[in-house]
Amino acid sequence: MDSDVRYSIIIPVYNEEEVVAVTYERLKEVMDSTNECYELLFINDGSKDRTAQIILELCMKDDTVKLINFSRNFGHQIAISAGMDHAAGQAIVVIDADLQDPPELILDMIEKWKEGYDVVYATRKKRKGETWFKKWTAAVFYRVLRSMTEVDIPVDTGDFRLIDRKVCDAMKKVKEKNRFVRGLVSWVGFRQTAIEYIREERFAGKTKYPLRKMIKLSLDAITTFSHKPLKLATYLGFLLSSVSFLYLIFAVFERLFTPNTVSGWTSIVATSLFFNGTILIILGIIGEYIGRIYDETKNRPLYIIDSKVGFKGNEEKHDF
Numbered sequence: 234m235d236s237d238v239r240y241s242i243i244i245p246v247y248n249e250e251e252v253v254a255v256t257y258e259r260l261k262e263v264m265d266s267t268n269e270c271y272e273l274l275f276i277n278d279g280s281k282d283r284t285a286q287i288i289l290e291l292c293m294k295d296d297t298v299k300l301i302n303f304s305r306n307f308g309h310q311i312a313i314s315a316g317m318d319h320a321a322g323q324a325i326v327v328i329d330a331d332l333q334d335p336p337e338l339i340l341d342m343i344e345k346w347k348e349g350y351d352v353v354y355a356t357r358k359k360r361k362g363e364t365w366f367k368k369w370t371a372a373v374f375y376r377v378l379r380s381m382t383e384v385d386i387p388v389d390t391g392d393f394r395l396i397d398r399k400v401c402d403a404m405k406k407v408k409e410k411n412r413f414v415r416g417l418v419s420w421v422g423f424r425q426t427a428i429e430y431i432r433e434e435r436f437a438g439k440t441k442y443p444l445r446k447m448i449k450l451s452l453d454a455i456t457t458f459s460h461k462p463l464k465l466a467t468y469l470g471f472l473l474s475s476v477s478f479l480y481l482i483f484a485v486f487e488r489l490f491t492p493n494t495v496s497g498w499t500s501i502v503a504t505s506l507f508f509n510g511t512i513l514i515i516l517g518i519i520g521e522y523i524g525r526i527y528d529e530t531k532n533r534p535l536y537i538i539d540s541k542v543g544f545k546g547n548e549e550k551h552d553f
């Protein structure tokens with residue numbers, strides 16, 4: 234690894250052919266203004282469009298550009314982790330490819346880093362051009378997560394942040410398969426600070442985070458940072474037993490002292506449906522944890538690399 238690199242910019246890309254060239258130009262302009270050595274590390278997370286070819290062309294004319302091609306789509310959080318594994322810089326910045334995170338903010342982050350902070354994360358003051366559904370679910374998610382975990386995970390903060398080399402090295406030791414990177418950065422500690430920004434609209438293209446991936450991310454976040462959902466079964470069990478006990482007293486009383494002994498079956502059906510629903514939910518929660526325990530024990534590598542371009546030394550061959 235070339236250790237004279239001061240800044241590594243990690244850019245995960247998945248089907249971003251419409252934006253990647255512009256993102257490169259904007260990042261280049263910002264990073265050139267630092268007058269220090271840097272690298273732009275693109276992680277191609279199994280794109281099916283022309284993203285890889287466009288970055289490859291950039292690699293050919295600019296040796297600050299590096300490219301790692303995954304063998305398939307492994308997901309945003311894993312792409313970021315691969316970036317951290319390969320970054321050579323003293324400070325490492327993670328940024329989305331779609332220009333929702335303004336590259337110019339990197340200069341403010343660098344300033345804070347030079348003041349001595351090890352993590353500078355960017356909190357979204359406002360989100361532009363996203364659906365109310367996304368904004369609302371995101372806002373609820375960050376708050377639920379915060380109330381469930383002891384780790385101090387900042388709200389309304391994505392993966393756009395700068396981390397120091399020592400934070401990056403600590404992150405590399407975290408071997409979890411189901412990863413919630415922004416939570417792990419909080420978990421490793423060090424001196425952290427925030428800067429605020431307004432999240433822009435996507436420059437072009439559509440979101441690569443459909444509902445399915447949003448649910449996966451939030452479940453990973455909650456299950457890897459909290460056991461509280463498992464305790465739900467216990468609390469609910471106590472609550473339901475107390476209610477059932479009261480009802481039992483009532484039923485016995487009715488049988489002994491009133492003539493209307495056989496009441497309708499409605500109450501039986503209602504309670505049985507309710508209890509069955511509750512049991513299924515709790516089984517589901519337990520299943521989420523067991524599935525993740527299984528993932529961890531399988532111990533598969535986090536990602537598979539197809540090819541690397543722009544790295545000194547052992548360059549791998551690739552064909553498109």
Ligand code: UDP
Pocket residue numbers: 244245246247248249278306307308309312328329330331333439440441442
């Ligand atoms: N991304 C990725 N793999 C995926 C999904 C997304 O590498 O499976 C990248 C994507 O190219 C972008 C970043 O992660 O650079 C954030 O995705 P997106 O902007 O679609 O998410 P949103 O901002 O809508 O939450």
Ligand code: MG
Pocket residue numbers: 329331333435440
């Ligand atoms: Mg985006």
